[in-house]
Amino acid sequence: MQLPRKKLESPAEGVSRRTFLKGAGIAAAAVGVSGVDVAGETPSSQESLIVGPGPVPFQLTINGDTRSIEVPPSTTLLDLLRDKLGMTGSKRVCDRGSCGACTVMFDGKIVDSCSILAIDAVGREITTIEGIGTPENLSALQQAFIECDALQCGFCTPAMVVSCTALLNDNAKPTRDEIRAGISGNLCRCGTYINVFEAVEKTSGQGGRDD
Known part of the structure; x- marks a missing residue:
């Protein structure tokens, strides 16, 4: 079972993301965004809130x-x-939603934060690697990553932990194939995938490396 990366709806009907970004970057332009709670105010269903291009x-x-x-x-x-x-902790690598290094949780589902506008996250629960554990208080999964040697350079590790955490939140005992699908959007240039599988299995009580 693959854990798909969440697709977000367009900010406003009839306004493409390309048009939205283009309009936001031009000083003389204004962008229409429907249904976004800005400064504590939610427009009625009959109105469009005009925001940008300056800080909002x-x-x-x-x-x-x-x-x-x-x-x-x-x-x-x-x-x-x-x-x-x-x-x-969220890394900027490809900046186009291809490598998964910027993965965060968005209402519990994994997304590429480089492909989402911050204003689109209004009203959502965002979880980053900083919200999963700290050096003084690691999560069980983070501890398993250490014990199973599931990292080398460590650059992809924060996003990998976020994806694995989301997987375990949805499926307490995933199979090897389900783990593989769950991290399919996260690239590891060091090739530590097998160790990541073992760390998830160890966390879920299904074995994993003990040494």
Whole structure:
């Protein structure tokens, strides 16, 4: 069973994401976004809220905390996390949703944060690697990654842990094939996939490496 990366709806009917991004980047343009709670106000179903191209205030829920944000509507969730909030566990590599290094959870489902506008995350629960564990208090999965030697350079590891955590949240005892499908969107240039499989199996009580 594959754990698909979540697809988001277009910000407004009749407005493509390409048009939205283009409009947000032009100083003289304004972008229509329907149904987004900006600065605590939700427009009626008969209205479209005009935002941008300058910074827009809104609130996001990240790792259980409500944060007040003010960024241009063209800002991606990845850029917000790394450059504005200092949450650098999500990595910028391909910047096109191909490598999975920027994976976060979005209402419990994995998504590529480089492919989502921060303003599209209003009203959602965002979980990053920083919300899963800390060096002083590792999650069981993070501890298993260490014990099973499931990392080498470590660059892909935060996103890999996020994907595996989402998988285990949905399926407490995944099969090897289900684990393989669950991390299919995460590339590891060091090739530690087998060790990752073992770490997930160890966490779920299905064996894994003991040494």
